Amino acid sequence: MDPASLAWRIAQLAEKYVVEQTGSANPPVAADDVALERPKKAEFGDWATSIALKLAGPLGASPRDIATALQPRLEAIDDIARVDIAGPGFLNITLDTSRLGQTAAQILQAGETYGHSDGLAGTTVNLEFVSANPTGPLHIGHTRWAALGDSLARVLRAAGADVAAEFYINDQGSQMDLFGESVLAAALGQDPPEDAYQGAYIAELGKAVAEEFPTLAEMSHDEALVCVRESAYHRQLGAIRTSLEEFNVHFDVWFSERQLHVMSTPEGLSLVDRSVERLREQGHVFDEDGAVWVRTTDFGDDKDRVIRRANGAYTYFAADAAYYLSKKDRGFDLTIYLLGADHHGYVHRLKAIAGAAGDDPAVDIEVLIGQLVSVNGAKLSKRAGNIIELDDLREWLGTDALRYSLGRSPADSPLTLEPDVLLSKTNDNPVFYVQYAHARTHQVARNAEAAGVTGEPFDPATLSHATEAELLTALADFPRVVAHAAELREPHRVARYLEDLSGSYHRWYDACRVTPKGDDPIGPEHHARVVLNNATGQVLRNGLGLLGVSAPERM
RNA sequence: GCCCUCGUAGCUCAGCGGAUAGAGCAGAAGACUUCUAAUCUUUUGGUCGCAGGUUCGAUUCCUGCCGAGGGCGCCA
Numbered sequence: 001m002d003p004a005s006l007a008w009r010i011a012q013l014a015e016k017y018v019v020e021q022t023g024s025a026n027p028p029v030a031a032d033d034v035a036l037e038r039p040k041k042a043e044f045g046d047w048a049t050s051i052a053l054k055l056a057g058p059l060g061a062s063p064r065d066i067a068t069a070l071q072p073r074l075e076a077i078d079d080i081a082r083v084d085i086a087g088p089g090f091l092n093i094t095l096d097t098s099r100l101g102q103t104a105a106q107i108l109q110a111g112e113t114y115g116h117s118d119g120l121a122g123t124t125v126n127l128e129f130v131s132a133n134p135t136g137p138l139h140i141g142h143t144r145w146a147a148l149g150d151s152l153a154r155v156l157r158a159a160g161a162d163v164a165a166e167f168y169i170n171d172q173g174s175q176m177d178l179f180g181e182s183v184l185a186a187a188l189g190q191d192p193p194e195d196a197y198q199g200a201y202i203a204e205l206g207k208a209v210a211e212e213f214p215t216l217a218e219m220s221h222d223e224a225l226v227c228v229r230e231s232a233y234h235r236q237l238g239a240i241r242t243s244l245e246e247f248n249v250h251f252d253v254w255f256s257e258r259q260l261h262v263m264s265t266p267e268g269l270s271l272v273d274r275s276v277e278r279l280r281e282q283g284h285v286f287d288e289d290g291a292v293w294v295r296t297t298d299f300g301d302d303k304d305r306v307i308r309r310a311n312g313a314y315t316y317f318a319a320d321a322a323y324y325l326s327k328k329d330r331g332f333d334l335t336i337y338l339l340g341a342d343h344h345g346y347v348h349r350l351k352a353i354a355g356a357a358g359d360d361p362a363v364d365i366e367v368l369i370g371q372l373v374s375v376n377g378a379k380l381s382k383r384a385g386n387i388i389e390l391d392d393l394r395e396w397l398g399t400d401a402l403r404y405s406l407g408r409s410p411a412d413s414p415l416t417l418e419p420d421v422l423l424s425k426t427n428d429n430p431v432f433y434v435q436y437a438h439a440r441t442h443q444v445a446r447n448a449e450a451a452g453v454t455g456e457p458f459d460p461a462t463l464s465h466a467t468e469a470e471l472l473t474a475l476a477d478f479p480r481v482v483a484h485a486a487e488l489r490e491p492h493r494v495a496r497y498l499e500d501l502s503g504s505y506h507r508w509y510d511a512c513r514v515t516p517k518g519d520d521p522i523g524p525e526h527h528a529r530v531v532l533n534n535a536t537g538q539v540l541r542n543g544l545g546l547l548g549v550s551a552p553e554r555m
Numbered sequence: 556g557c558c559c560u561c562g563u564a565g566c567u568c569a570g571c572g573g574a575u576a577g578a579g580c581a582g583a584a585g586a587c588u589u590c591u592a593a594u595c596u597u598u599u600g601g602u603c604g605c606a607g608g609u610u611c612g613a614u615u616c617c618u619g620c621c622g623a624g625g626g627c628g629c630c631a
Contacts, residue, residue, distance in 0.1 A: 035573085040574085041574090050573055050574090063611085087574040088611085088612080090573080114631085176610075210559050290627055302627080308628045315630085341561095341624075341626080342625060343626080344559050344560070345559080345627055346626095346627060348559095370560095371561070384606095401563065409567095414561060414562095418576090421567080425593050429579095429593085433594095444590055446590090447591095490571070496569060496578090506595065507595055517590085555593070
């Protein structure tokens, strides 16, 4: 029995007990209240629930008494072999191994879809991340969000959500002009403008556009600037796309900020024009000192924001508002932004836009803030001039090691990359630990096939070793881990799970042979074990896939 | 000054209000004529930054303080 069903069954029994005691199902008992968890110690059984502790308050009874009353009722469930009461009132559940083994066959049947659930089915999600200016290469500051955002998109999809991963291209404004001027100067061999973009990539872009436009020197400055800026923009955006693809990061929508500024209505208005009107219709806009303001303080912002300056020009905030309205108009149920800690000042503003647009800032929009990454303890910043580019980082450490190490910590946890560790092929490098476990499942499968261990007939009752119960319980937990990761927007939970699962697998491998030794005969346990082995490989593969990490068959 | 995030073993980090706070590495001791030893087994190591509060129960929730990082524009 899978943990979700088990939790539901326990909740049913507990609620029945509450009704008997109090005459009503108040409070009702939900599966979440069961708090089914895998105990930290093997002697505590396969699953533990603190339901008796949780009911103690409402029922006014001691947790131990409630646990004593529930114990025989839980033991009556077919898949449960034994229930022990421990500590202050925990119910420690040991499953019937002969039934537990069925999990392995079920996993092979589900294949790539094992781990999928329907908790978010019917929910459409817009997930925006990276969203770098197309004026330079992606650097380490974008790398964590790229890894995290892509994994989150995969996890949300596994939970049934319909996700659009979106990259917002800031291709409008003075930074683009400065970028164009910088490349133009490089192309013509002139002195760079003040505060120019610098670096080898500017020189390369300059060379490329000089070849593309041989008559550049004869054009007027304005004409040349437009040619160079647009060409360099598309070249740079292409480079960003390539970097992300090689990092296994996929975007469904590349949204150009320019779409917001062009006239797109019959009245000759842009989406930005319309956004001001729409917010005004909702009653959150006012005029003061010649400027147009949004009363964002209505929604928790620390000050109101100007959306249109006294000189008639829109602020960047106007584009943000128009962009949010675009997402709203495209019909998403939930809009998620992934921002670095250096942008956390925008959180209130973004939420205020949602509120001003008539949405619920607490429900319809989520802003995830992530801490920055350091390498070997050195803080990286543009000011310090020690920025590392994504491409260099990837070539140095490899996509797998980089994706995995960035994906195994929660976003709000400060993270230090240690290149020495990531390049090592030992146990202290978790990605190798997990990938090695997967490769081992394939080696074992190859050996089993060669020896005639086919997996048929499959008798789950022979999977009776302690390490087999541990492994099977871990495998059964995978769908719940993925669903939980999606619900909390924390894909790192999948990585941590895979490390635990790999440990369980290695311990099992150490204790139980799949292919008989020497000339020993093939028994029913060997057939069952190859099924368990292959099921483990499937789950490791599915989990690594959610993290955008490859699952090699040989290492 | 105000706001946000973080503070857990020597190091890198987990920990949905529950049991004696965990993992890997590092340190110590073991296991390869046997399916991949990139593995496994045993072991050393903690005032969960500090102080209060809520709770039957707090590393977890709330408040204050200390420390680290980041942010505060009619810039983009």
